[in-house]
Amino acid sequence: MTDLLAARGQMAMSLAFHIIFAVLGIGMPALMVLAERQWIRTRDPVWLDLAKRWSKGTAILFAVGAVSGTVLSFELGLLWPRFMEYAGAIIGMPFSLEGFAFFTEAIFLGVYLYGWTRLSARAHWWAGVAVAVSGTISGIFVVFANAWMNAPTGFRVVDGAAVEIDPIAAMLNPAAFSQSLHMTLAAFATTGFAVAGIHAWMLRKEATSAFHRAALRVALAIAVPAALLQLVSGDLSAKFVARTQPVKLAAMEGHFETAARAPLRLGGLPDEATRTTRWSVDIPGGLSFLAFGDPDAEVKGLENFPESDWPPVAVTHLAFQVMVGLGTLMALAAAWVAVCWVRKREVAETRPLLGLLALLTPAGFVAVEAGWVVTEVGRQPWIIQGVMRTADAVTPMPGLVVPFAAFTLLYLFLGVIVAWLLWAQIVKTRPDPAHPIRRDV
Amino acid sequence: MPTLPTVTLADAVAAIVMLALNAYVILGGADFGAGVWDLLAVGRRAERQRAVIAEGIGPIWEANHVWLILVVVLLFVCFPPVYARLSVELHVPLVLMLIGIVLRGSAFTFRAYDSTGSAVQRHWGRLFSIASTVTPFVLGTCVGAIASGALAVPAGADFTARFLAPWTSPFALATGAFTLVVFAFLAAVYLTVEARDEDLREDFRQMAILAAIGVFACAGLVAWLGSRLDGAVTGALFTGPLALPLHAVTGLAALTAFAGLVRGRFRLARAAAVVQVSAIVWGWGYAQYPALIPGVHTVQSAAAPAITLKLVLIGLAGGAVVLVPSLWYLYRVFKSEAASAFVRVDTAEYRAPK
Numbered sequence: 109m110t111d112l113l114a115a116r117g118q119m120a121m122s123l124a125f126h127i128i129f130a131v132l133g134i135g136m137p138a139l140m141v142l143a144e145r146q147w148i149r150t151r152d153p154v155w156l157d158l159a160k161r162w163s164k165g166t167a168i169l170f171a172v173g174a175v176s177g178t179v180l181s182f183e184l185g186l187l188w189p190r191f192m193e194y195a196g197a198i199i200g201m202p203f204s205l206e207g208f209a210f211f212t213e214a215i216f217l218g219v220y221l222y223g224w225t226r227l228s229a230r231a232h233w234w235a236g237v238a239v240a241v242s243g244t245i246s247g248i249f250v251v252f253a254n255a256w257m258n259a260p261t262g263f264r265v266v267d268g269a270a271v272e273i274d275p276i277a278a279m280l281n282p283a284a285f286s287q288s289l290h291m292t293l294a295a296f297a298t299t300g301f302a303v304a305g306i307h308a309w310m311l312r313k314e315a316t317s318a319f320h321r322a323a324l325r326v327a328l329a330i331a332v333p334a335a336l337l338q339l340v341s342g343d344l345s346a347k348f349v350a351r352t353q354p355v356k357l358a359a360m361e362g363h364f365e366t367a368a369r370a371p372l373r374l375g376g377l378p379d380e381a382t383r384t385t386r387w388s389v390d391i392p393g394g395l396s397f398l399a400f401g402d403p404d405a406e407v408k409g410l411e412n413f414p415e416s417d418w419p420p421v422a423v424t425h426l427a428f429q430v431m432v433g434l435g436t437l438m439a440l441a442a443a444w445v446a447v448c449w450v451r452k453r454e455v456a457e458t459r460p461l462l463g464l465l466a467l468l469t470p471a472g473f474v475a476v477e478a479g480w481v482v483t484e485v486g487r488q489p490w491i492i493q494g495v496m497r498t499a500d501a502v503t504p505m506p507g508l509v510v511p512f513a514a515f516t517l518l519y520l521f522l523g524v525i526v527a528w529l530l531w532a533q534i535v536k537t538r539p540d541p542a543h544p545i546r547r548d549v
Numbered sequence: 550m551p552t553l554p555t556v557t558l559a560d561a562v563a564a565i566v567m568l569a570l571n572a573y574v575i576l577g578g579a580d581f582g583a584g585v586w587d588l589l590a591v592g593r594r595a596e597r598q599r600a601v602i603a604e605g606i607g608p609i610w611e612a613n614h615v616w617l618i619l620v621v622v623l624l625f626v627c628f629p630p631v632y633a634r635l636s637v638e639l640h641v642p643l644v645l646m647l648i649g650i651v652l653r654g655s656a657f658t659f660r661a662y663d664s665t666g667s668a669v670q671r672h673w674g675r676l677f678s679i680a681s682t683v684t685p686f687v688l689g690t691c692v693g694a695i696a697s698g699a700l701a702v703p704a705g706a707d708f709t710a711r712f713l714a715p716w717t718s719p720f721a722l723a724t725g726a727f728t729l730v731v732f733a734f735l736a737a738v739y740l741t742v743e744a745r746d747e748d749l750r751e752d753f754r755q756m757a758i759l760a761a762i763g764v765f766a767c768a769g770l771v772a773w774l775g776s777r778l779d780g781a782v783t784g785a786l787f788t789g790p791l792a793l794p795l796h797a798v799t800g801l802a803a804l805t806a807f808a809g810l811v812r813g814r815f816r817l818a819r820a821a822a823v824v825q826v827s828a829i830v831w832g833w834g835y836a837q838y839p840a841l842i843p844g845v846h847t848v849q850s851a852a853a854p855a856i857t858l859k860l861v862l863i864g865l866a867g868g869a870v871v872l873v874p875s876l877w878y879l880y881r882v883f884k885s886e887a888a889s890a891f892v893r894v895d896t897a898e899y900r901a902p903k
Contacts, residue, residue: 164662167658167661167662168658168659168662170611171611171654171655171657171658172654172655172658174611174614174654175650175651175653175654175655176651177618178614178617178618178647178650178651179647179650179651181618181621181622182621182636182643182647184625185625185632185633185635185636185637186636186640186643186644189632189633189634189636189637190633192625192629192632192633192636193629193630193632193633194629195629196625196626196629196632196633196853197626197627197629197853197854197857198857200622200625200626200627200853200857200860200861201626201860201861201864203622203625203626204622204623204626204861204864204865204868205864205868206622207615207618207619207622207868208864208868208871208872210615210618211612211615211619211868211872211875212871212872212875214611214612214614214615215612215872215875215876215878215879216875216879217611218607218608218609218611218612218879218883219608219878219879219882221608222607222608222883223608223882223883226882226883227882238875273853273854273856273857274856275856275857275860276860503636503637503640504637505637505640505712506708511640511644514644514648515648518648518651518652522651522655525655525659529659529662529663532663533662533663
């Protein structure tokens with residue numbers, strides 16, 4: 109394994125690990141404060157039990173998310189020092205602001221987790237709101253920085269050096285809005301579907317459990333709108349990529365030949381050697397319409413670009429298919445939930461829907477990972493689109509396979525422990541409505 | 550009258566980086582130090598000592614940890630070549646430190662939330678305390694490598710000379726040990742204030758006195774090894790115009806902290822310990838100034854363009870408006886005298902390992 113490949117592997121693995129915690133770190137606090145709000149309003153102990161369980165989950169996930177995020181803040185330099193040396197001063201704004209958002213999140217999470225008996229119910233709830241809001245903002249800022257790698261603005265290159273730096277323009281780069289919207293909605297949809305799926309599965313066994321019904325309701329309250337809005341946001345993102353990163357779009361679609369009335373390819377396997385995508389189901393004019401709003405528009409194919417600028421086409425295309433497929437499935441499930449709710453004011457009675465929701469438990473995570481593969485692998489061979497190649501950014505440190513292996517083992521270990529802890533401590537323990545609580549001391 | 554040196558934009562930002570590092574040392578450092586005492590807890594009261602430690606750092610360690618992230622972010626935004634250079638040359642110890650940071654935080658949380666049995670919790674506790682001990686030591690060796698000027702590696706150096714030698718020199722290792730005892734000292738001093746039971750307070754007092762002696766010994770060792778290094782690097786620490794006041798503040802604070810511990814004036818000891826350790830941090834900064842990495846980069850040579858620095862300063866001012874009241878609130882809820890009188894009905898169930 110070359111050092112470049114090891115560095116890319118370590119970065120990909122670290123991000124793939126961290127993104128799970130980042131997504132849950134945005135979604136879980138929202139669930140937690142919604143449940144606590146219901147408790148404050150109704151004083152029904154089911155809600156308090158839920159809020160407490162979710163806050164324990166948040167505590168575990170946040171701790172691992174915080175330390176794996178720390179690792180990333182160092183890995184940017186440990187693996188890509190030339191990138192950071194070049195880009196640090198340009199994209200520093202979102203990172204600095206993210207630092208403050210993360211700080212606020214950590215402070216109020218401490219207040220929330222350890223403050224159940226020390227604060228008034230209202231103050232405690234507001235601490236939870238601060239966690240949820242600052243966590244979301246922190247995620248948005250990080251995506252701003254990533255968006256800049258796709259749409260680098262706010263500087264000019266003169267003799268290989270960046271001059272006339274404008275950090276505000278870099279932060280508010282053209283990709284910032286569509287990408288951060290897409291990621292934030294993904295965080296809520298993923299968390300919502302994961303939690304809803306677990307409780308839907310439980311409800312198939314204990315159909316009358318008030319606890320699982322309450323949990324399902326809150327989880328769907330964030331999952332349904334997020335999954336439906338994600339369709340619009342996804343369309344926005346695709347149109348943006350079509351305009352700014354035509355190579356990436358072509359790879360996402362397995363689109364080799366430039367053509368008007370380009371078809372939308374569902375599935376299929378692109379082959380770079382023969383420059384064809386086989387076994388796909390084609391919708392004529394579909395790609396032209398989705399990318400440019402006109403079924404007859406010309407869409408540039410990969411042939412228009414030198415092969416040295418192509419991302420790995422098959423990986424990008426397949427990841428895109430997985431993301432869109434699961435996103436569509438989640439949106440359909442969300443629509444079904446909405447219909448059930450409007451007609452019956454209850455979702456838990458519709459057993460086939462519970463079955464579908466249970467099946468979709470991991471869907472959001474898979475879609476998120478696939479989406480990151482699309483945006484990151486799809487940008488290759490560039491680390492900064494059109495400005496710096498990934499191969500030119502890597503550290504001169506030899507033997508990078510060693511830290512790659514070390515962090516992989518470490519994260520595997522942590523992943524297993526966290527999954528087991530969440531299961532044993534939060535899901536599996538019996539709901540206990542008579543939890544000894546002294547909220548008003 | 551001596552003319553005042555002109556303070557540039559880059560100097561101001563560098564001072565803020567030092568301030569954040571200072572905060573990390575006295576807050577986050579103490580959390581690591583508390584883990585050291587978790588490892589060293591012995592005797593009949595060992596489990597009760599561990600419970601006080603867990604209770605003391607539980608609500609605040611995540612917030613305290615963010616100071617380190619702030620330092621890293623400010624470094625790569627405001628002094629990108631310094632961040633890049635440190636990341637390359639100190640790759641090995643930084644990876645070790647990160648593994649320590651990951652294991653410390655995760656194990657602490659797992660112990661708090663894993664109520665499957667005391668044996669499992671003990672394993673998490675052990676991992677937490679070992680990681681808490683290794684991490685500050687490695688962090689200290691990095692500081693030693695920077696301060697000794699060892700990162701100005703000549704071109705063509707082999708792997709050992711470039712990636713291992715700088716942070717494993719006697720000076721760097723001594724700085725690692727110094728960092729470790731400083732963190733342990735801070736933790737023990739804080740714990741004398743936080744323990745609510747006389748026996749435990751006495752335990753922590755003894756630990757703090759022991760650590761204070763360790764700090765003194767390690768400081769002497771570092772100073773002696775430092776004086777044998779190339780004079781340009783550590784010279785200002787002994788000959789610069791501010792050398793005397795800095796040493797005076799450090800020494801006075803150290804004596805006050807020690808006297809406070811001996812005479813049972815724990816709040817005074819805590820305040821003095823904070824001053825003492827802060828003076829050590831700033832002493833390092835002063836000794837190096839204007840170099841950020843001696844022999845490689847200075848504050849001026851590594852600074853990002855003025856527009857970036859200005860925006861960061863504005864951002865920091867804006868962020869402080871949110872951050873300062875939030876931190877004040879956190880510490881008021883968990884660390885004020887009134888707060889410590891509360892009975893923790895709810896959290897005790899998964900906090901103290903039994």
